[in-house]
Amino acid sequence: MADDNAPPFAKVAMGVFKIIDAPVTLFREKFVIPNQEKSTHKWYHRRFRRVPSFDECDVDDPICMYEAEEQYRRDKLVDNQILKILRQRKIECLAWEGPDASRKCKKVSEDYETSATNWFIKYGDIGASATGIDAYMKQKHRLIWERRKAAREEA
Structure with missing residues (x-):
């Protein structure tokens, strides 16, 4: 041995x-x-079923409105975390790459900028205490503005 x-x-x-x-x-x-x-099923996080959004709920259905509001809050938390992760990746890439960061971190920076723009389109300018109805109204007003702008450009 x-x-x-x-x-x-x-x-x-x-x-x-x-x-x-x-x-x-x-x-x-x-x-x-x-x-x-024995247990092959992995439990990472709770998965909620998708519920009807505000535009699909009846006005006099408080349960549907409540579920839509809770889904809006969960979606906002998820979007915030995604944006936080992308921001951290961008910061780490810029710090790691140094002088070559503008070239090597281009994809990471573009991903962050795109996500930040999309986040702002959905949640920006409505405040921290905004509800799902506020976000829905913002989306509705934005769609109306885009249609009016497209109609003016055609004329």
Whole structure:
């Protein structure tokens, strides 16, 4: 065996390692791995079903309006986190690449700018305490403005 030629200190160190490692390995092999194999479904986060939006709800249906409002809040939180991640990637790329950042970080910067523009189109200028109805009205007014602008350009 290769252990027979090892120095005495290495033999003692290996013995201590085996004493500490044996119960941990036994616990992992007897309990952790069999329990992991039973449950193959991974739970990362809760998935909510999509509910009708404000334009699909009846005016006198408070439950539908409440669900649409909650979905709006969840969507806004997700969009905020996506924007935060993209911003952090851009900052890290600019810091990492240094002088070549304008060339090497072009794709990351474009992704961030596009997402920030889309976020602003949807949530910008309506305030932090805005509701889903406010965002829906902003979208409606924007669509009306775009149609009027297109009609003026055609004439």
